[in-house]
Structure formats: C-alpha cells, structure tokens
Amino acid sequence: xxxxxxxxxxxxxxxxxxxxxxxxxxxxxxxxxxxxxxxxxxxxxxxxxxxxxxxxxxxxxxxxxxxxxxxxxxxxxxxxxxxxxxxxxxxxxxxxxxxxxxxxxxxxxxxxxxxxxxxxxxxxx
Amino acid sequence: xxxxxxxxxxxxxxxxxxxxxxxxxxxxxxxxxxxxxxxxxxxxxxxxxxxxxxxxxxxxxxxxxxxxxxxxxxxxxxxxxxxxxxxxxxxxxxxxxxxxxxxxxxxxxxxxxxxxxxxxxxxxxxx
Numbered sequence: 001x002x003x004x005x006x007x008x009x010x011x012x013x014x015x016x017x018x019x020x021x022x023x024x025x026x027x028x029x030x031x032x033x034x035x036x037x038x039x040x041x042x043x044x045x046x047x048x049x050x051x052x053x054x055x056x057x058x059x060x061x062x063x064x065x066x067x068x069x070x071x072x073x074x075x076x077x078x079x080x081x082x083x084x085x086x087x088x089x090x091x092x093x094x095x096x097x098x099x100x101x102x103x104x105x106x107x108x109x110x111x112x113x114x115x116x117x118x119x120x121x122x123x124x125x
Numbered sequence: 126x127x128x129x130x131x132x133x134x135x136x137x138x139x140x141x142x143x144x145x146x147x148x149x150x151x152x153x154x155x156x157x158x159x160x161x162x163x164x165x166x167x168x169x170x171x172x173x174x175x176x177x178x179x180x181x182x183x184x185x186x187x188x189x190x191x192x193x194x195x196x197x198x199x200x201x202x203x204x205x206x207x208x209x210x211x212x213x214x215x216x217x218x219x220x221x222x223x224x225x226x227x228x229x230x231x232x233x234x235x236x237x238x239x240x241x242x243x244x245x246x247x248x249x250x251x252x
Contacts, residue, residue: 034206041241048247051179
C-alpha cells in the first residue's frame with residue numbers, strides 16, 4: 001500500500017522568513033551542540049588520562065581553530081538556550097500570536113549575540 | 126516507559142506502535158528545563174577559569190556539588206541530544222536507513238554519556 005505521499009518538511013514551498021530561518025537555526029545549533037557534548041566527554045577523558053593529555057586538550061582549545069570553534073559553540077549554546085526558552089513559553093500556550101512570535105524571535109537573535117559578546121569580553125579582559 | 130500500543134488506526138496504516146510520541150515530547154521538554162541551569166553553571170565555571178589546567182580541573186570536580194552537577198549535565202545533555210537528533214532523522218530521512226541512523230544516534234549518545242560520566246568520576250576520585 002505504498003503510494004507517493006507528501007513528505008514533511010516541504011521546505012521549498014516557503015519564502016525565507018525569520019520564523020523558518022530560526023527554526024532551522026535551532027536544529028542546526030542543536031546538531032552542533034550534540035557534537036559539543038561529545039567534545040565535552042572527550043575533554044573529560046583527557047582530564048582523566050592525566051596532566052599531559054589534558055595539556056594537549058587545552059592547547060587544542062587555545063589554537064586559532066579551537067578558539068573559533070569555541071566562539072561559534074558559545075553562540076550555539078546561547079542561541080539554542082534562548083530559543084529553547086521561547087519554545088517552552090509557546091508550549092505553555094503563551095506568546096503564540098504572530099506579532100509576539102516575531103518580537104520573541106528578534107529578542108532571541110539579539111540576546112544570543114549580546115550574551116556571546118559579553119561572555120568573550122569577560123573571558124578575554 | 127509505557128508498553129508499545131498498536132491502535133487499530135496505526136495498525137491499518139502500517140505505522141506501527143503508537144504511544145511513544147507523547148513521552149518523547151515530554152522528556153525532551155524536561156531535559157531542556159534541566160539543561161537551562163546546568164549549561165549556565167558549566168559556562169560560568171569554565172569561563173571563570175575553573176579548569177584552566179589539570180590541577181584546577183581536579184580541584185573543581187573534587188567538590189561534590191561540581192561532581193554531581195557535571196554528571197547531571199552529561200545525563201541531561203546526551204539524553205536531550207539523542208531525542209533531538211532522532212526527531213531530525215525522522216523528519217529528513219525517508220528511506221529505510223532512518224532506523225539504522227536512529228539506532229546509531231541512540232547508541233552513540235549512551236556511549237558518549239557513559240564515557241563522560243566515568244571520566245568525570247575518575248578525575249574526581251583518583252586524586
């Protein structure tokens with residue numbers, strides 16, 4: 001009984017807009033954070049292996065590529081955190097009018113960028 | 126965890142067991158709520174220099190409160206990751222590979238979480 005059926009998500013049917021871009025961003029940052037969780041586990045394994053292995057892990061994180069990954073990862077954390085709270089508010093059946101969905105969306109974008117900048121200002125200064 | 130339930134409708138449609146979707150949705154939200162304070166704690170600790178070298182890392186995780194929070198974070202993060210990645214696989218993979226991919230996601234997340242917890246305990250208890 002297999003016949004062609006429309007399969008979600010039908011991304012190509014939609015004009016790009018803040019809401020769909022943020023929804024995709026939530027999934028993209030979620031995948032990135034899943035990888036970061038494995039990175040955290042690997043970092044802890046290096047710590048358990050001893051000072052020499054941990055120094056290697058710390059050196060990798062302090063390299064140019066390591067720092068760039070950490071900056072992007074911190075943005076992914078803050079974005080997924082803020083947008084996750086936005087989703088939880090929706091789940092409680094609040095702020096689910098189009099106007100509030102856009103207001104909350106921009107608030108998440110701005111807040112996540114401000115928090116990322118604030119974090120690195122705190123770390124580096 | 127409730128037993129898989131085949132409703133007449135899902136059996137007729139050939140879609141298999143029903144009854145897990147609500148549990149998946151709920152646990153995803155509960156783990157998300159748990160991760161809000163836990164990720165803020167980790168970010169605060171790491172940005173504040175709690176683990177800049179091996180000695181600092183050991184001192185940090187030796188404290189029972191930090192040991193407990195790190196283990197809770199690993200459980201919540203890998204559980205949440207498994208649920209989220211599974212939802213993505215369900216949405217974007219339409220071939221039979223979907224089930225293999227979901228099984229790999231679940232196995233990898235359990236392995237990652239278990240490895241992280243054991244490593245944390247070794248750091249905390251070995252010193």
